[in-house]
Amino acid sequence: MNLIGMLLFMAVIGAVIGGVTNHLAIKMLFRPLKPIYLWGKRLPFTPGLIPKRREDLAIQLGRTVVDHLLTAEGIRSKFKEPAFIKDMEAWAKSEVSVVLNSQKTLSEWLEGFGVSEAEEKLKEKLNAFIEARYEDLLGQARSKTLGETLPEELLLKIDSKIPDFSAYILNKGISYFESSEGRVRLSMMIQDFLENLGSLGNMVQMFISNDTIVNSVQPELIKFLSHEGTQNMLTQLLDQEWDKVKGWEVGTLEEKVGREQLLSFLKTQINEQIPYRNWLQSSIEELSKSYHELILETLIPKAVSMVSDFIDNRIEEMMQRLHLSEIVRKQVEAFPVERLEVIILSISSREFKMITYLGALLGGLIGIVQGLIVYFVG
Template sequence: MEFFALIAFMAIIGAVIGGFTNSLAIKMLFRPYKPIYIGKKRLPFTPGLIPKRREELAVQLGRMVVEHLLTPESIRRKFSDKAFMMGMVDWAQNEVLRFMRKEKTIKEWIESFGVKKVSEKIEGKLELFVEESYERTLGELRSKTISNVMPEQLLKKAEGKIPHVTEYILNKGLTYFESDEGYEKLREMMEAFLQNQGKLGNMISMFVDNETLVRKVQPEVVKFLSHDTTKGTLESLLKKEWEKVQTWPISKVEEVIGKENVIDFLNNQIKKHLPIQEWLNKPVYSFLHNYEQHILEVIVPKLVEMTGEFVADRIEQMMERLHLEDIVKEQVESFSVERLEEMVLSISKREFKMITYLGALLGGIIGIVQGFIVLLVR
């Protein structure tokens, strides 16, 4: 009976010592968090192993992540994985579809980035662009003549229109002077003419009244405008004037028309053909719904593929610029020792318990062996 009691006692003592020793060793990995001093002398094993080696641990973890876990080659393999890329395409398609189906207007999307008075700013930018483009273009052309600037084919085409212009002017003149309005205009002109002639005009008015003169002059004016000689003379005159105009420098044309008039005309045409306000108040979907299938089935997969290739080809440079090793190091260093302990224990709590139990088991076995040795020595 004494034999079994001794063996059991030694086994229990050994198990307690073994379990306690291993448990204490595990706790000493983290505890104490800070060094303990007696006077000026620091107690051995303070602080714990991990608090003492935290900086070295941070460096080693950063190096391990970069050299063994998150390597350029592993990332490149991921981008070569068809299943991963298909998943990326599905995700991108869902995101793009969600974006396109939203009822938000273009104006609301732009304003969500902090841009206010969108239409005014766009119109202002367009006006500035028109003015700058006008100045840039005219700056190179002002010293040149119309004949130097306009293509020869266009000049010939314009000259070929002169007979049509001549006929148009004469036809309009005929129509006008044959009308009641033209008749009244001739009468007013005749009255003004006679009044300006002084006594001679009064003398003529005494013998012939204005109505008679107008009735005689009107057919002559119509006959004059209908005569081929008039047509030839006007056509010749227009050709001579056109030849003179061709020698004008562009600066003179600008002066005649007016710079501000040209810029205002261009701005008005742009606003007329580009209804910016109307476009901004439409939802994005109204512009994209006709191309939805093409965007989702062609453009999005292609963009994902191109992005994957771009990242894979430049992953080394990107990782160098990211300084992942430093990021991991700084992150670990920023953790409190309590947080590190919590993280390690959350991962290895079961294993640490098993180590404690193993220590108790080994201690118990050693206690049993010691008990046998004591009995033998006795």
């Protein structure tokens, strides 16, 4: 009984020592968090292993992530996977469809990006662009003639249109003088002419009425305007005047018309031709309706492919600029050790208990062996 009692006693003592030692060793992985000083000297094994080596652990984790886990080749292969590309296209189409089907006006949409009073700003930008282009175009052309400045195709087109223009003028003249308004105007002109003749005009009016004169002059005037020679003469006159205009310097023409008048005319015409006011007041859906299929079925797949190729060609540079190892290091250093302890213990609590039990078992066995040695030696 003495042997058995001693062995049991030694086994219990060994088991307690082994279990407590292993349990304490597990705790010392995380505790204490800070070094403990006694009489000015730091106690051994303080702080715990992980708090003490957290900086080294952070550096090594950062290197491990960049060198072995989140590698450029791994990211590149992911972006080349057909399934991933398909998912990216589906996601992009979903997000873009929300925008394309939006009932917000373009003006409201721009306000969401901080662009208020878009119409006024767009008008200011457009007018500023017109002024800048006006100065760019006329700055070097002011000393040149109009014929040297205008495109040859435009000059030839104007030359070819002069006969049509003269015919248009004459036809308008004929239509006018054939109308009642034209007849009244012709009568007034004849009346003014006769009055300017003085007594001779009065004498003519005594013998011939104004209506008679109009009835005689109107057909002849229309006949004159309809004559081919009249059109040729007018065409020749217009050609001569056009040749003179082509010889004007651009600066001279600008002075005759006025710079501000030219700019005002250009701004008015261009602002009227570009319907940006209607665009701003229209919904995104209305503006993009004609392009939905093009955007969703053509542009988005191309954009995803371009992004994939861009990442494929730039991934190493992007990762270098991101400094991933530095990010991991900072995150690990900032991560609370207490939280890390909770996570590890929650995952491995069963294993840690088994280690504690194993320590107790080994301690108990060692105690029994020691008891036997003491018994037989003693």
